[in-house]
Amino acid sequence: MKIPVVKNILEANERISLELKQLFDQKGILVINLMSSPGAGKTSLLEKTIEDLKDKVRLAVIEGDVQTTLDAERIGKYGIPTVQINTHGACHIDGNMVKDALPELNLDEIDILIVENVGNLVCPAEFKVGEDYKVMILSVTEGEDKPAKYPLMFQESTVLLINKIDLIPYVDCNVDKIKKEALKINPKLTVFPISCKTNEGLSAWTQWLLKTWKDKADGL
């Protein structure tokens, strides 16, 4: 009983996600689905990304969270369009939730839309939300074994940000080892080691984002 139901839910989501993608393409918006474990630094990355890019492109954020509007409040301070989705217990964002959030955004005034998913290294990887690319964060405190243990998110992502590299001296973890393990699971991953605390490595990420948006805009 369980498997066909899950299959139907996933298929319905694929359809909604494709519609969203077509709408975003038509509006020239680059959409990023940002995923990680709880506390790996998704909202901190958004804050740093906005600080760097807010005068160069028009950013908007959809915040996904099981409960609370804490993250939307953090992002809202930067004066960019922000919508909070509360999943009320659900462990990921799906296409319908993003569709429901769209009336709150003026799509004609957005260049890059970042969807911050629920903190979870498993389920969000299964549900598209109309994105061009999935970007994931792994923090160095989570350990080198995570790509092997949670392979789907690494397989589905285009970019892996290895965050909290400022903590490297204090944890039993090696950035090169994480990178190697991640590339075993997905050899096409673009990997950026970063620290949202010291800003190390962040400009490589924001340059990637800017270039990827320009490439999409040029191709449309």
Next chain:
Amino acid sequence: MKIPVVKNILEANERISLELKQLFDQKGILVINLMSSPGAGKTSLLEKTIEDLKDKVRLAVIEGDVQTTLDAERIGKYGIPTVQINTHGACHIDGNMVKDALPELNLDEIDILIVENVGNLVCPAEFKVGEDYKVMILSVTEGEDKPAKYPLMFQESTVLLINKIDLIPYVDCNVDKIKKEALKINPKLTVFPISCKTNEGLSAWTQWLLKTWKDKADGL
């Protein structure tokens, strides 16, 4: 369509979990369902717990993981009965998976069985696996806002272990604040700040476990 199906799955799981609980009670086994985000330190806690208690009680472990047998290999080295469950994509362990693992264990030779769940701060809290108590770990690197953002696991747990307190000098996080936020969500939580790296605070946890096992054995 989706909601009644989810309800049926949860109800079926409650039934299986109750049968498991009755079996474990009959055998005098204390069962702990150990949950946390990926990389918060579940397997490290198990290693430290086994080192401290292996000559005092008969321990056994069921390891839950999306993929790989990495954790079971780490635990197996200690010479205690260990069974690996691979969920093949599923984001939590349920009662049926534990039931399927039981033929691999001799229940007449176990005092305490610890089920290490999949690393995920959301879904595992919804599925009982025949446990007496849920125990969760939050690492200080995950941040003080996590109890408010992922309330169900904090509500369902009896014990909260705040791990990696050795990293406190290097992160923007305060143990008292985490504790306060967690107690707001669940005032009955027993909280132990610990470090699996320096061993700080671990004896309070193993003493709790030992006492809880004795209390159960005396009550049966």
